[in-house]
Amino acid sequence: MYSYDKEVVERDENTVHMNVGPSHPAMHGTLRVKMEVKGERIIKTEQEIGFLHTGFEKLGENRSYNQFITLTDRLNYFSPLSNNIGFALASEELLGITVPRRCQVIRTILAEMSRLADHSLCVGAMTMDLGAFSSILWTFVEREKLYDVFEAVTGTRLTSSYTRVGGLAFDLPADFVKRVTGILDSMDKTIDNLRKSFYQNRIFLDRCEGIGVITKEMAMSYGITGPMGRASGVPYDIRKFRPYMIYNELKFDTPLYTQGDTLARYKVRIDEMAESISMVRQAMKLLEPGPINYEDQKRTLPDKTSTYRDMESLIHHFKLVMPGEDHGIHAPVIDQYSSTEAPNGELGFHLVSDGTSSPYRVRIRPPSFINYPVLSTLLKGSMLADLVAILGSFNIIAGELDR
C-alpha cells in the first residue's frame, strides 16, 4: 500500500488562511471550508453550511402528507425517487397502511434505478475532479438513459413526485421492461470499463489509496451509514437490517470493505451499482398486473381516470385534497421513526402526528448531514489537494445537507 505520511504542522508566520467555496467547481454545491494552511499542509479546517437552507421541516408542519412529497424531491436531487419512496413508506408506517404488491415491486425497481443514477454521477464526478474527464462522460450517458425512463414513468426528469401516501401517482408505461433491460445491458459494460480504467491506474491509486481513512470506530461514532460506512467496515444496510418493500425476496450482497479510504468508498459504489443492476433484473421478473393503490379511498387518492368519471371517487378526491380540520388523511396521534436505504445512507423520517391532516413535526434525518462533519478530522494534517478527492468520495448533496 502507498504509504502516506500525515504530518501535523504547527502554526507560524507562514500560515495562510484559505477559503474554498461556497461557490467553487470542486465543492459539489454550496459547501464552504475555511482552512489554515502552511505550504500545502492543512493545519485546521472549519466547515460552514446552511447556504441552501430552505426550511423543509417548518414547511412540512404546514402541509398535508401528500403535499410534502413534492418537497422530498428537493432533498437529494440526484435521486428524487428514493426520497419520495422513503417518505411514502414512513407515512404509511405511521398510518398502518400496506400497499399492494405491484406497487411494492415498482417502488423497489425505481429505488434501485435511482441508486444507479446517483452512484453513476458520484463515481463520474469524483474521477473528473481527479483529472479523468472521460469517465464522467461514460457515466453521464448511462444516467441520461435512466433519466429518460424516469421521464417516461413520472412525467418529469428531476422533480418526480411519483409516490402518493398509499400508492403511486400512475402505473408504469407499457414498454418499461423492454427499455430498462436495454439500459441495464449497456450499464454492465460501463461498470466494467470503470473497473478496468481505475482499479489498476497508478495516478488514481496514488490520489486515493490511504487518503481520508475513516476507521470503523469513527464511522460508528459519527453515525456514518451507506456506502461510506460500508467502506469503513460497518456492516449496516437497512435493506438487510429491516427489509422493506420486496428486498427480502431479492438475492443480493452488500459490498463491504475495511480500508475506509477514498478508494474503498469508490469501490463500494461501483460494486453497489452491479448489485443494483442484478436487483432490478430480479424485481422486473416479479412484475405482475394488479392494483397499484391501497384500497381504502378515505386515505389514498383515487386514480385520475376514476376521479373524472364516478362520483364517489370525486368526493374522496376532494375530501383528501381540501384544506381544513375535517379533510385530508388523519393519522393516529403517535410519533414514529422510519428509515430507508437511500443512495447516500440512512434516510430517516421522524413523523409526529397530532391527528390533523398535516404532520405535527417532520424530522428528516438526511445521510449527507450526518456524514459530512467527519471531513474536518480527515483533513487535519493532510495535503490541500486531498480535499477534492475526499469530498468527491463523500457525495455530499447540499439539498439534503441544509434542507
Add this chain to the structure above:
Amino acid sequence: MIIQQTENHLALIAKVEAYAEERPLTLLGREEKSHYHQFKVKGLDAKNLIRFLRDDPALEFAMFIDLTAVDYLKYPIAQPERFAVITTLLSPKLGIRVQVKAFVADADARLPSIADLYDGANWTEREVWDLYGIEFLGHPDLKRILMPDDYEGHPLRKDYPLKGRGERGNFPVYHATTQKGGT
C-alpha cells in the same frame, strides 16, 4: 451484516429498568414503536442513560443514528414538558435500535451534551440549538449552523410564525459596486 433481532428487546427493557432502579433515575415512561422502544426520561438524566446504553457490555449501543427535538407547545395530548430531545441509537451487537426521549422545560431549556460520547451529536446538537434554542451544556462549539450567525429567534419553535418576523427585509443588502452594507 447487522440484522434486526426483535427478541433482544426484552433484554434491553430488563437492563434499562434495572439500571433505573439502581441509580436515582426516573423513567417517565416507555413506548413500543413499530420496531424499537422509546424510553422517556428527564433532560438531566438523559446523558447518564445514554452513557449506560453505550458502555454496558451486554448492550453496546455504539452507533449514533440521529438527534432531534420536538416542541410540544400545541400538541393535543399533555406532555411532561414543552420540549423533547430525541436521540436514536443502534446496537450492532444486539441488532436493535433504541430511542431516548428527554423532556426539557421551557423556562430552563438546557441539558447535558452527548457530543463527548458520540461525534455525530456535535452537529445535530448545534442544529437543535439553532432551530429550537435548547442549550447543550458542555458542547465544544455551540453556535448556529443552518441559520445566519446574526439571526434572532429559533424558527422551528411552534410559536414562531411560518412567514417569519420580517427577518428577510432586515437582512443587510450588499452592493457589488460599493462593497458597503446597508438596508
